[in-house]
Amino acid sequence: MLNTLRNNPLLLTDSYNLSHARLKCNMDWEVSHLYNRKEGMILYGFRETVTELLSIQITEAHVVEAERCAAMQGLAFPSELFRRVVSECNGYAPIAVESVPEGTWCPAGTPFAQVYNTVEGFGELVTWWEGMFMHAYFPSGCATEAFHMRRYLEAKQAEHGADDGFLWRIHSFGFRGHRGLEDAYWAGTAWNLSLQGTDDFHTTHHTPQAVIGSIAALAHKVTQQYDDELACFMHAIDSTADAGEKIVALVIDTYDANRVIELYLPELGRRARQRGVRIVMRPDSGDVLEQAIAIYRVAQANDLLDAVGVIIGEGMNFEQVKRYDARLEAEGVPLAFVAYGVGSGFYNHIDRDTYGWAMKTAYSNGKDRMKFAMAAIKRSIPGRVRLVRVEGELTAIAHEGEETNGEEVYETIYKHDGTGKPHMMVAGAAFWNEVRDRIRVQNPQQQAIKLSAAIERKIAALAEQYL
Numbered sequence: 396m397l398n399t400l401r402n403n404p405l406l407l408t409d410s411y412n413l414s415h416a417r418l419k420c421n422m423d424w425e426v427s428h429l430y431n432r433k434e435g436m437i438l439y440g441f442r443e444t445v446t447e448l449l450s451i452q453i454t455e456a457h458v459v460e461a462e463r464c465a466a467m468q469g470l471a472f473p474s475e476l477f478r479r480v481v482s483e484c485n486g487y488a489p490i491a492v493e494s495v496p497e498g499t500w501c502p503a504g505t506p507f508a509q510v511y512n513t514v515e516g517f518g519e520l521v522t523w524w525e526g527m528f529m530h531a532y533f534p535s536g537c538a539t540e541a542f543h544m545r546r547y548l549e550a551k552q553a554e555h556g557a558d559d560g561f562l563w564r565i566h567s568f569g570f571r572g573h574r575g576l577e578d579a580y581w582a583g584t585a586w587n588l589s590l591q592g593t594d595d596f597h598t599t600h601h602t603p604q605a606v607i608g609s610i611a612a613l614a615h616k617v618t619q620q621y622d623d624e625l626a627c628f629m630h631a632i633d634s635t636a637d638a639g640e641k642i643v644a645l646v647i648d649t650y651d652a653n654r655v656i657e658l659y660l661p662e663l664g665r666r667a668r669q670r671g672v673r674i675v676m677r678p679d680s681g682d683v684l685e686q687a688i689a690i691y692r693v694a695q696a697n698d699l700l701d702a703v704g705v706i707i708g709e710g711m712n713f714e715q716v717k718r719y720d721a722r723l724e725a726e727g728v729p730l731a732f733v734a735y736g737v738g739s740g741f742y743n744h745i746d747r748d749t750y751g752w753a754m755k756t757a758y759s760n761g762k763d764r765m766k767f768a769m770a771a772i773k774r775s776i777p778g779r780v781r782l783v784r785v786e787g788e789l790t791a792i793a794h795e796g797e798e799t800n801g802e803e804v805y806e807t808i809y810k811h812d813g814t815g816k817p818h819m820m821v822a823g824a825a826f827w828n829e830v831r832d833r834i835r836v837q838n839p840q841q842q843a844i845k846l847s848a849a850i851e852r853k854i855a856a857l858a859e860q861y862l
């Protein structure tokens with residue numbers, strides 16, 4: 396059940412891994428890389444995913460349960476391997492996990508994490524939790540989407556000479572569309588890394604230093620209580636002023652949005668101004684963009700632009716934001732007049748393929764190894780690497796024998812040498828602040844990872860041997 400999801404870390408793997416200890420011819424030492432093969436991205440959520448999992452101490456009871464579960468599938472569990480983790484390694488996986496600091500822009504093809512075993516004979520543990528590590532594609536995808544949205548807002552803000560209020564134009568309506576709370580946690584905290592307006596209330600708990608906010612807003616369930624819709628809107632303005640708040644959103648499509656725009660808006664705008672409140676009209680069905688433009692025209696004609704705005708929250712995603720903005724610009728509607736509520740359009744298109752996540756072996760059975768595949772995008776990098784930044788560009792170089800004065804990029808987020816407790820870099824609110832600050836200074840210009848001459852030579856030699 397849900398409250399036992401992490402009870403036994405040995406079960407958090409694909410069933411085929413149960414056979415690999417026996418199918419392999421050597422488990423002495425292994426190195427694997429995790430890549431975003433398709434497109435550049437911001438890494439986020441990997442450290443927490445890894446350390447939450449690997450901080451669980453493996454016990455004999457875990458092994459016994461895993462044996463029983465394997466039998467249910469007609470498989471044998473590699474008990475000896477894990478009994479050695481319990482008896483020789485104090486129950487912690489003897490591996491190391493290195494990754495780029497979260498919040499870093501990773502060009503396509505970056506081995507953004509590298510995993511290797513630290514005690515001989517435990518090579519199979521390097522990839523045991525591959526599936527779990529992969530789950531960080533979702534927070535990373537969300538952080539990347541939010542990063543691009545922030546950059547778009549900043550570019551438009553500069554183009555229009557707008558003040559910082561412009562950065563609140565995109566607001567998260569995403570909470571209700573999630574498949575579960577873990578997704579809501581990742582998407583919500585990723586949103587807060589780059590964006591400010593959000594109705595994901597629970598994220599206040601996880602990102603206490605975030606610059607985020609929301610506003611009072613009508614829902615249909617509120618307007619439906621009133622026999623007179625106009626009276627509801629008037630009450631919303633008055634009660635917002637009485638509460639000492641300055642802004643309230645009015646959903647306008649409970650009955651007839653056109654009636655609200657044409658008949659009620661002038662009176663509402665005047666009351667709002669009188670009470671020191673700004674009303675944000677929320678079209679929510681029909682041609683919401685046309686309604687937004689009509690609201691602007693009515694507000695302009697009645698000299699109410701200081702007291703009225705719009706938020707569109709129906710069917711939004713980043714692409715729709717850009718399309719709507721282009722139309723508003725063509726219509727002469729200032730972009731600051733219209734905000735957007737982006738719901739599941741923020742994250743629904745993000746899957747493991749969006750940025751091309753995969754984990755591939757780089758060293759095993761005593762040699763550098765490489766996957767060539769039938770498609771260039773699926774090629775991996777042979778050998779353990781170091782990631783360095785050379786003249787601003789992220790570059791993979793061979794771990795041994797390559798001189799560099801580039802800045803080293805990997806940090807070791809988990810390492811256990813077999814005795815005592817593992818070294819771990821914790822994730823948490825302070826770490827989230829660091830990630831947010833790092834994202835602010837990322838430049839997404841580098842499209843693809845650079846490989847050093849030594850790595851290119853290894854690839855050429857392996858091609859000679861295997862192709």
Ligand SMILES: O=P(O)(O)OC[C@H]1O[C@H](OP(=O)(O)OP(=O)(O)O)[C@H](O)[C@@H]1O
Pocket residue numbers: 568569572679708709710711736737738739740
């Ligand atoms: O972008 P989304 O993930 O769809 O979320 C945003 C939508 O959610 C709410 O309405 P809801 O869909 O609950 O009801 P409605 O269809 O009656 O507007 C809100 O009024 C937005 O329209």
